[in-house]
Amino acid sequence: MTINETLSRYSDLSYGTAFVVYLLALILFCAQLASVRTESLKLTVPVGVSAGPVPPAFDARVPGRIVESPPRSMSDRLGNMGLSLVVVAFVFHLGALVLRGVATQRVPWGNMYEFVTLTCAAAVLAGLILLRRPDLRTLWVFALIPVLILMFVAGTVLYANAAPVVPALQSYWLPIHVSIVSIGSGVFLISGVSSMLFLLRLRFAHSSVDSKLGTWMRRLPEAHVLDRLAYKTTIFAFPLFGAGVVLGAIWAEAAWGRFWGWDPKETVSFIAWVIYAAYLHARATSGWRDTRAAWINIAGFVAMLFNLFIINMVVSGLHSYAGLN
Structure with a gap:
């Protein structure tokens, strides 16, 4: 198989561009988060004084008279600019995957570098869908930080040159199984x-202790909004990840002659799936819906990260296809 080195270099360039633009978006979202409290203080109305209704587009008292809409706040402008940069970066991000796939003439998730790239793209896409509301855009700060960390690790430690996949991965199951697992992992992020933010928000929302962390946490959406966001994303990702595990077992039967062999990757994937099942059960159980369920969800997230890095890079097994030199 011939590798197109030119397209491979363009893929790497697109990947680096996406990283830089994501970083710029993170800076804007940090500025937005920092401006929330300042603007709220400016707009505070003294006790006993009515702020009045928001001016309508047309003044009802004078027919035909148009009243100008109030200007957008600095927080809104920063959030809109940050979101625009995320969209631009996502286009470069997808471009890196597409160019890598065309350069290698295969699906671009045959090693750890490509798998993490796809997982981060899935996480950003989930953010673009779920965090599009203006009141949720401050959460982009905490969504982009792990994405940037993963992309940095993928682009340095996990990077692999464009090349054909090993014979064991040359199967039609590769684009099906790996894509489903990576998308589920990205949404789980x-x-x-x-x-995590839900627990911190509960901890500092009504705390009398004044601290920088508490000040930042009080600028986030309410705790129940964060809890509902975690629940909705898990409901979506849980069946995806479960389907990925089942399809992986089918692939294992075709490749190795058995559906399940308790390989380290299989075992930890199953453990993570069970933890997320426990979270969904706890979330629907009275007495477990708040902090206890959130801790279970975090445990599932830690298991996912352990499965993603430690199992692939450290533990030897049948799934050791990290592509590291």
Whole structure:
């Protein structure tokens, strides 16, 4: 199989561009988060004084008279600019995957570098869908930080030159199994971050202790909003990840002659799936819906990260296809 080195270099360039633009978007979202409290203080109305209704587009008192809409706040403008940069970066991100696939003439998730790239793209896409509301855009700060960390690790430690996959991965199951698992993992990233922020929001929302962390946490959406976001994303990702595990077992039977062999990757994937099942059960059980369920969700997220890195890079097994030199 011939590798197109030119397209491979363009893929790497697109990947680096996406990383830089994501970083710029993170800076804008940090500025947005920092401006929330300042603007709320400016707009505070003294006790006993009515702020009045928002001016309508047309003044009802004078027919035909148009009243100008109030200007957008600095927080809104920063959020809109940050979201625009995320969209641009996502296009470059997808471009890196497409160019890598065309350069290698295969699906671009045959090693750890490509798998993490696809997982991060899935996480960003989930964010574009779930965090599109203006009141949720401050959460982009905490969604982009793990994405940038993963992309940095993938582009440095996990990077592999464009090349054909090993014979064991040359199967039609590769694009099906790996894509489903990576998409589920990317959505789980949003879920895990939401549960972490939910616990921090509860901890500092009504705390009398004044701290920088508490100040930042009080600028986030309400705790119940974060908890609902974590729950909705898990509901979506859980069946995807479960389907990925089942399809992986079918592939294992075709490749190795058995559906399940308790390989380290299979075992930890099953453990993570069970933890997320426990979270969904706890979330629907009275007495477990708040902090206890959130801790279970975080445990599932940790298991996912352990499965993604430690199992692939450290533990030897049948799934050791990291592509590392």
